[in-house]
Amino acid sequence: xxxxxxxxxxxxxxxxxxxxxxxxxxxxxxxxxxxxxxxxxxxxxxxxxxxxxxxxxxxxxxxxxxxxxxxxxxxxxxxxxxxxxxxxxxxxxxxxxxxxxxxxxxxxxxxxxxxxxxxxxxxxxxxxxxxxxxxxxxxxxxxxxxxxxxxxxxxxxxxxxxxxxxxxxx
Amino acid sequence: xxxxxxxxxxxxxxxxxxxxxxxxxxxxxxxxxxxxxxxxxxxxxxxxxxxxxxxxxxxxxxxxxxxxxxxxxxxxxxxxxxxxxxxxxxxxxxxxxxxxxxxxxxxxxxxxxxxxxxxxxxxxxxxxxxxxxxxxxxxxxxxxxxxxxxxxxxxxxxxxxxxxxxxxxx
Numbered sequence: 324x325x326x327x328x329x330x331x332x333x334x335x336x337x338x339x340x341x342x343x344x345x346x347x348x349x350x351x352x353x354x355x356x357x358x359x360x361x362x363x364x365x366x367x368x369x370x371x372x373x374x375x376x377x378x379x380x381x382x383x384x385x386x387x388x389x390x391x392x393x394x395x396x397x398x399x400x401x402x403x404x405x406x407x408x409x410x411x412x413x414x415x416x417x418x419x420x421x422x423x424x425x426x427x428x429x430x431x432x433x434x435x436x437x438x439x440x441x442x443x444x445x446x447x448x449x450x451x452x453x454x455x456x457x458x459x460x461x462x463x464x465x466x467x468x469x470x471x472x473x474x475x476x477x478x479x480x481x482x483x484x485x486x487x488x489x490x491x492x493x
Numbered sequence: 494x495x496x497x498x499x500x501x502x503x504x505x506x507x508x509x510x511x512x513x514x515x516x517x518x519x520x521x522x523x524x525x526x527x528x529x530x531x532x533x534x535x536x537x538x539x540x541x542x543x544x545x546x547x548x549x550x551x552x553x554x555x556x557x558x559x560x561x562x563x564x565x566x567x568x569x570x571x572x573x574x575x576x577x578x579x580x581x582x583x584x585x586x587x588x589x590x591x592x593x594x595x596x597x598x599x600x601x602x603x604x605x606x607x608x609x610x611x612x613x614x615x616x617x618x619x620x621x622x623x624x625x626x627x628x629x630x631x632x633x634x635x636x637x638x639x640x641x642x643x644x645x646x647x648x649x650x651x652x653x654x655x656x657x658x659x660x661x662x663x
Contacts, residue, residue: 326496326607330525330600353660355500357653359599360614364651370660378663418636419616421588425595426614429529430500433603437496444530444596446589457663466588481534483527490523490540493548493627 324437333432334480336441337391339472343374344396348438352471355434356401356427362419367407368427369463371400378456385452386445386468395470400453401428402463424466431469441474494607503602504650506611507561509642513544514566518608522641525604526571526597532589537577538597539633541570548626555622556615556638565640570623571598572633594636601639611644 353370361367373379374397382400383392392398403420411419428444435442445468453465523540531537543549544567552570553562562568573590581589598614605612615638623635 324496326494326499326603327521327525329496330528330604333528333530335530350656351497353656355497357656357659358500358503360503360505360602362616366654366659368659371663372660373663375663414616417587418591421591422595422598422614422616422637425592426599428592429596429599430603432530433496433600434500444592446532446584446592457661467592484536486520486523486527489527489536489538490542491627493541493543493545 329433333436334478335443336474338475342473356431359426359430361423367404367420368424369402373398381456386448392470395472397471399469401467405462442471499603503606504648505613506644508645510645525600529596529600531593537574537590538594539572543568551626556618562640565642567641569639571637575632612641
């Protein structure tokens with residue numbers, strides 16, 4: 324798929340068909356996430372890739388009962404890794420690593436769309452509950468939950484602010 | 494350009510030819526940034542698009558004398574907008590708005606590459622100095638500086654961690 328088409332037509336998808344996503348597509352999505360830039364190329368991020376039904380159900384509960392998460396074929400949880408502190412301190416952990424994760428996620432959302440899949444960027448959840456469910460090492464902080472599946476809805480494009488409101492030209 | 498090609502072949506470019514970037518391409522890049530998802534579709538982000546030589550020179554100085562910034566045809570400064578606090582509080586400002594900016598930036602880096610341009614994601618700069626140079630409203634926080642130009646270098650791909658080190662499968 325053309326990049327411009329993927330950028331323009333990707334939507335947040337919260338309803339999924341039952342079909343499982345083949346491993347080859349999950350790999351392609353993950354590889355696109357790992358290809359995103361990162362501060363100092365430290366790649367201070369970690370990806371949990373979850374097919375297990377019990378984990379998905381518990382994550383949906385930790386995400387304020389957003390039950391659609393449990394219906395997804397695959398759920399990713401993307402974490403910052405505080406190893407970045409050694410190089411960049413607070414700014415590394417509180418800015419760079421978060422942006423590095425988001426760059427990975429945006430690549431993955433575009434790639435998922437290009438493969439005929441749908442995904443949703445979920446930010447509202449209890450972080451401590453998620454770390455407990457996944458039994459993450461202390462150095463990881465979960466910064467997004469991304470359910471992925473074959474789309475069972477076609478949402479309209481959301482409204483966007485005008486260029487003149489979003490931008491200043493100097 | 495195919496999405497997969499843009500994802501795989503985009504590099505950080507720090508050397509630029511003198512040619513100016515036409516306005517139409519700058520618009521296409523900006524539109525791709527504004528098409529990125531955002532928490533609650535609040536689009537709590539702002540884009541400064543800078544061609545003025547004095548602004549670029551001052552930004553390069555504020556970015557710890559990364560002089561290549563001043564050599565770029567266009568420099569963008571991407572800011573979070575703390576209007577997001579009204580909906581999402583601290584988590585909105587310190588996580589969602591930062592990720593929303595990063596998603597926009599990743600779209601713009603991919604689009605720039607697809608148009609034959611190069612860009613670099615700069616995170617190291619004095620935030621207060623940047624807000625002073627741009628005379629930003631108090632509600633904006635600059636979270637990245639993105640110089641853009643026609644590439645005058647072809648860097649090799651950076652090394653990437655192995656999938657098994659970056660991922661857990663559950």
